Amino acid sequence: xxxxxxxxxxxxxxxxxxxxxxxxxxxxxxxxxxxxxxxxxxxxxxxxxxxxxxxxxxxxxxxxxxxxxxxxxxxxxxxxxxxxxxxxxxxxxxxxxxxxxxxxxxxxxxxxxxxxxxxxxxxxxxxxxxxxxxxxxxxxxxxxxxxxxxxxxxxxxxxxxxxxxxxxxxxxxxxxxxxxxxxxxxxxxxxxxxxxxxxxxxxxxxxxxxxxxxxxxxxxxxxxxxxxxxxxxxxxxxxxxxxxxxxxxxx
Amino acid sequence: xxxxxxxxxxxxxxxxxxxxxxxxxxxxxxxxxxxxxxxxxxxxxxxxxxxxxxxxxxxxxxxxxxxxxxxxxxxxxxxxxxxxxxxxxxxxxxxxxxxxxxxxxxxxxxxxxxxxxxxxxxxxxxxxxxxxxxxxxxxxxxxxxxxxxxxxxxxxxxxxxxxxxxxxxxxxxxxxxxxxxxxxxxxxxxxxxxxxxxxxxxxxxxxxxxxxxxxxxxxxxxxxxxxxxxxxxxxxxxxxxxxxxxxxxxxxxxxxxxxxxxxxxxxxxxxxxxxxxxxxxxxxxxxxxxxxxxxxxxxxxxxxxx
Numbered sequence: 393x394x395x396x397x398x399x400x401x402x403x404x405x406x407x408x409x410x411x412x413x414x415x416x417x418x419x420x421x422x423x424x425x426x427x428x429x430x431x432x433x434x435x436x437x438x439x440x441x442x443x444x445x446x447x448x449x450x451x452x453x454x455x456x457x458x459x460x461x462x463x464x465x466x467x468x469x470x471x472x473x474x475x476x477x478x479x480x481x482x483x484x485x486x487x488x489x490x491x492x493x494x495x496x497x498x499x500x501x502x503x504x505x506x507x508x509x510x511x512x513x514x515x516x517x518x519x520x521x522x523x524x525x526x527x528x529x530x531x532x533x534x535x536x537x538x539x540x541x542x543x544x545x546x547x548x549x550x551x552x553x554x555x556x557x558x559x560x561x562x563x564x565x566x567x568x569x570x571x572x573x574x575x576x577x578x579x580x581x582x583x584x585x586x587x588x589x590x591x592x593x594x595x596x597x598x599x600x601x602x603x604x605x606x607x608x609x610x611x612x613x614x615x616x617x618x619x620x621x622x623x624x625x626x627x628x629x630x631x632x633x634x635x636x637x638x639x640x641x642x643x
Numbered sequence: 644x645x646x647x648x649x650x651x652x653x654x655x656x657x658x659x660x661x662x663x664x665x666x667x668x669x670x671x672x673x674x675x676x677x678x679x680x681x682x683x684x685x686x687x688x689x690x691x692x693x694x695x696x697x698x699x700x701x702x703x704x705x706x707x708x709x710x711x712x713x714x715x716x717x718x719x720x721x722x723x724x725x726x727x728x729x730x731x732x733x734x735x736x737x738x739x740x741x742x743x744x745x746x747x748x749x750x751x752x753x754x755x756x757x758x759x760x761x762x763x764x765x766x767x768x769x770x771x772x773x774x775x776x777x778x779x780x781x782x783x784x785x786x787x788x789x790x791x792x793x794x795x796x797x798x799x800x801x802x803x804x805x806x807x808x809x810x811x812x813x814x815x816x817x818x819x820x821x822x823x824x825x826x827x828x829x830x831x832x833x834x835x836x837x838x839x840x841x842x843x844x845x846x847x848x849x850x851x852x853x854x855x856x857x858x859x860x861x862x863x864x865x866x867x868x869x870x871x872x873x874x875x876x877x878x879x880x881x882x883x884x885x886x887x888x889x890x891x892x893x894x895x896x897x898x899x900x901x902x903x904x905x906x907x908x909x910x911x912x913x914x915x916x917x918x919x920x921x922x923x924x925x926x927x928x929x930x931x932x933x934x935x936x937x938x939x940x941x942x943x944x945x946x947x948x949x
Contacts, residue, residue: 443839477841487832490855500840503850549836556840 396421396560396590397442397479402456404437406449411437413614414456419560424582424591426605426622428598430642434614435594439562442592443479444472460560477504480558484565486545488552493520493540494533496548500556519555523547523581543574550581554589561585563593567600579604598638602626610634686928693922696721699915705922709888711902713916721919723926725888729803729896732889733878734871736807737814741871742864744811745818746853749863752819753826754848765823772816780880783809788881797893801883804892809877814867821866821942825859826852858941865938869931875900899923 397419404412412434419425419442427435437446444465446452458465465475477500488496497516501507507515516533520526525547529540537548546566553561563582567575575597582604585591595601601608602622609619610633618625618634629635636642696705700721708722748768752761787808788800829852837847853860875898883895884905897905903920910917 445835445839448835448838473841473843476839481835481839483832483835483839485832487830487836489833489836489851499837499850500842503837503840503842503846552836552840 394421395419396461397592398457398459398462399438399442400457400459402438402441402458403454404434404441404446405453407451411614412441415611415614415616417609417616417619419590419592420607421559421590422586422588423606424586424593424604426601426608427592427594427611428596428601428608428637429611429617430637431596432613433611435609435611436564438611439564439592439594440481441466442560442562443476443481444470445481447472477556478558479560479562480553480556481562482546482549482553482564482566485569486542486549488537488540488545488548490536490538492534493529493537493548496537497552497555500552504556506556515555519551520548522554522584523551524577525551541574543570543577546570546574546578547581550578550585554585558589560590560592563591565594565596567595567597575600598626598640610637612637689921689925689928692918693925694918696915696918696922700919705919706926711886713906713919714910719916721915723899723902723923725886726897726899726902726923727926728888729882730872730898730900732892732896733803733806733810733882733898734868736803736892737810737871738864738868740807741811741814741818741867745815745863745867746822746860748815748819749822749826749860750848750853752823754844754852765820768816768819771812774813776813776874776876777880779809779813780877783877783881795893799883801881801895802893803882803889803896806878806882806896806898807892809881810871810874813874813877814870817870818863818867821863822856822860825856825863828859829855858944862938862942865934865941869934869938872934873900873927873931875904879904899927903927 395418399415399417399419402412402415403410415434415438417438427438429435440446441454441458442465446454454466456466460475460478464470465479489499491499494516497519498512501512501515506512517526517530520529525544528544529535529548537545540548546569550561550566567578570578579600582591582593586606593601593605605622607620608622608625610617610625610629610631612633618629618631625634626638629638704720704722706722706727707724708720709725709728710720710722711725712720748764752765756764783800783805788802788805790800791797791802791805791808792800833851833855834847837851842850878898879901882898882901884897884901885895886897887894889896903923906916907920910920
């Protein structure tokens with residue numbers, strides 16, 4: 393088992409507000425890691441630092457290290473575009489572009505100039521198929537993507553993310569806006585993604601972490617409290633805060 | 644007791660509130676009705692007076708002849724073709740200048756500029772809209788016109804291009820503000836999705852943000868066109884007012900608005916010439932109405948999308 397992403401002593405502050413406090417954690421390849429914790433604990437911030445989305449917040453102050461395959465990805469000298477090409481992301485709400493189904497999945501391939509027309513078409517098809525969406529949209533790729541249902545949209549977002557062949561997939565509460573059936577489909581999909589990618593998922597849903605995650609990290613007030621195999625975290629939490637959180641004592 | 648007095652008769656209080664409510668509704672309705680009546684009045688005045696002209700002049704001659712000599716004693720001519728071409732030429736040239744510049748400025752303000760810079764630049768652009776058109780025309784006479792004459796070696800600077808440059812400056816504020824609002828209204832999540840797929844700021848702007856703001860941006864352009872078509876004083880002062888069909892941007896043109904402004908003061912009341920000026924006004928009115936309706940339609944469509 394190789395470590396895909398290594399986070400060392402990461403501190404992030406937005407203005408006066410310290411959101412991450414000296415967090416160190418490693419994410420192995422071909423595993424799913426769930427980040428859990430109450431709102432405002434910094435789990436989304438940690439996730440977004442893994443592909444430099446915090447760059448979009450101008451007042452973010454960052455110290456510490458994030459290594460992807462041993463190479464630093466923080467810092468001004470690093471090519472952000474390259475990092476984001478390797479570390480894909482799926483957001484809380486489906487955020488497809490107001491373009492056709494095909495154009496949405498092809499977008500990343502086109503802006504990264506990954507192949508000619510035929511190759512792009514083949515890759516779009518492959519990505520949609522591996523998200524179990526082909527049967528549903530294969531015959532109407534030129535239709536507006538925003539006409540799809542919420543669950544289909546989110547699966548298409550995943551297809552869009554994996555089309556450019558990233559190495560890591562980050563998911564920020566990907567099922568928060570979905571119904572239970574769609575949620576199950578996404579989870580099934582995640583388990584498939586694990587074969588190829590390192591997957592990191594932020595979730596508020598304890599059951600979801602139990603169902604899909606190999607390891608789980610519990611965060612509280614910007615600190616990493618406990619991190620270990622999911623069954624251990626849920627059955628034998630070492631820390632009192634963890635125990636109270638997974639029992640639903642606060643949230 | 645004082646406290647008691649104010650609560651003593653809830654019925655009267657209720658009645659008073661009810662009355663206030665009705666009075667307010669009536670007032671607002673009257674205001675709305677008044678503006679509709681004024682608009683309808685202007686419209687019918689133009690149409691009615693313009694209509695008289697067609698007793699003497701054929702529709703064909705009016706729109707498609709470019710011979711305009713309505714004051715002649717023998718054989719007066721009423722063709723506005725030259726003016727329509729002049730108006731369109733100046734307007735289109737103004738848009739070619741103002742539209743790309745306006746969209747670029749809007750993109751800069753919403754995507755690139757720091758909040759401080761934006762707080763400085765945007766009011767400045769909005770201030771441009773406040774310059775009286777006669778002042779802009781004056782600048783055309785003393786600055787832009789002579790500059791054009793010198794640069795392109797023309798006998799004088801009173802050309803369609805001069806008018807177009809000035810109109811571009813005047814249309815810029817409405818284009819920038821409407822387009823910037825449209826770009827800002829594009830959900831942040833679109834940009835995030837684009838960045839997360841490994842595209843940079845420029846690609847995101849060109850391929851995601853601007854297309855998503857599309858109809859709002861088109862609305863901005865159409866509003867700019869409406870502003871340029873209807874402008875009078877500036878073009879009157881800057882374009883030389885020659886009554887010919889222009890061959891190029893370096894020719895002098897006379898717009899429809901300028902014709903009305905120049906001739907209305909001297910035309911004898913009730914003549915065909917008099918009515919023909921109203922007909923020009925009606926044509927302009929319908930043109931800008933169409934532009935504004937299009938802009939409104941596109942803007943509404945955009946609001947639905949976002």
